[in-house]
Amino acid sequence: MKTIDLHVHSTYSDGSLTPEELVSLALTSGLSALALTDHDTTEGVDQAVDAAAGTGLEVIPGIEFSTRFLHRDIHILGYWIDHHSASFQRRLNEFLDARTVRNRQMCERIRQYTNAPISLARLERCFPDAVITRAHMAAWLMDNGFVETRSIAFDKYLGEHAPCFVPKSDVTPQDAIRLILENGGVPVLAHPLLYALSKKQLRALLGDLKECGLLGIEAVYVQNRGSDEAFVRSLAEEYGLLITGGSDFHGENKPDIALGTGIKSGLSIPYTLLTELKKARRINNSRES
Ligand code: AMP
Numbered sequence: 001m002k003t004i005d006l007h008v009h010s011t012y013s014d015g016s017l018t019p020e021e022l023v024s025l026a027l028t029s030g031l032s033a034l035a036l037t038d039h040d041t042t043e044g045v046d047q048a049v050d051a052a053a054g055t056g057l058e059v060i061p062g063i064e065f066s067t068r069f070l071h072r073d074i075h076i077l078g079y080w081i082d083h084h085s086a087s088f089q090r091r092l093n094e095f096l097d098a099r100t101v102r103n104r105q106m107c108e109r110i111r112q113y114t115n116a117p118i119s120l121a122r123l124e125r126c127f128p129d130a131v132i133t134r135a136h137m138a139a140w141l142m143d144n145g146f147v148e149t150r151s152i153a154f155d156k157y158l159g160e161h162a163p164c165f166v167p168k169s170d171v172t173p174q175d176a177i178r179l180i181l182e183n184g185g186v187p188v189l190a191h192p193l194l195y196a197l198s199k200k201q202l203r204a205l206l207g208d209l210k211e212c213g214l215l216g217i218e219a220v221y222v223q224n225r226g227s228d229e230a231f232v233r234s235l236a237e238e239y240g241l242l243i244t245g246g247s248d249f250h251g252e253n254k255p256d257i258a259l260g261t262g263i264k265s266g267l268s269i270p271y272t273l274l275t276e277l278k279k280a281r282r283i284n285n286s287r288e289s
């Protein structure tokens with residue numbers, strides 16, 4: 001069976017491999033397609049596309065937007081956005097400005113709680129190409145001896161319920177979906193079971209987002225347990241959404257997760273999901289034009 005991975009991070013956000021290294025790894029892992037979905041940036045997309053040219057690996061341009069809804073960090077994946085559009089990049093910069101403000105506030109809190117001399121400028125020097133995320137703060141704290149492990153950094157300081165956490169702005173999932181659609185992309189709700197929403201809240205969210213133009217939901221996901229995938233598939237059916245799948249690969253920043261196959265090879269994402277997604281893209285774009 002041809003397999004794919006539609007959720008992958010590079011050094012342009014909080015992954016540890018460059019786009020070129022991801023392409024090499026995808027080829028040696030036997031994947032047929034890979035979508036690069038860095039947090040709030042498309043900077044690595046062209047490099048990945050160029051690296052894959054002539055290799056037989058299909059690279060799908062992607063992004064993973066961080067948005068805020070019901071006091072949660074909701075992630076919206078966008079595929080095939082016209083990322084060269086100047087107006088799209090301008091809007092993306094507005095999203096990134098909100099992240100910068102929040103990152104500064106978080107660094108200040110971390111300084112207060114740990115006495116660590118962390119600052120956004122320092123993080124940017126350490127990770128020059130990257131959109132700075134909490135994963136970089138965790139890595140910095142670990143590399144400089146202020147915490148022993150990443151998970152301690154999240155438990156004690158950076159996690160959603162920890163004292164140094166600051167939410168990002170007020171970009172909503174609806175804003176992200178509209179932006180993706182306006183630029184020819186296909187919007188998909190990432191890892192719907194990671195938001196600690198009740199079934200009722202999740203259904204309300206899906207109803208809202210579907211109305212806004214959401215086209216897919218990530219049903220095949222690295223952290224699924226037991227009947228999780230079946231449940232998300234049933235939601236997809238209920239709301240008329242396509243299904244996508246991904247490992248959320250971050251390289252060394254999430255060392256248990258392998259590209260394409262996830263944790264302990266538990267993941268297998270069939271190419272047929274991508275075929276359906278491509279159909280949705282065509283239908284959607286012919287409706288727009
Ligand atoms: P941010 O977008 O700045 O809020 O950072 C989110 C990123 O931090 C996620 O995509 C993960 O890569 C990482 N992250 C969040 N929570 C954890 C956790 N508990 N353990 C390890 N990494 C995490």
Ligand code: ZN
Nearest residue numbers: 009014039135
């Ligand atoms: Zn991440």
Ligand code: FE
Nearest residue numbers: 064075190191
């Ligand atoms: Fe995510």
Ligand code: FE
Nearest residue numbers: 007009064248
């Ligand atoms: Fe992700």
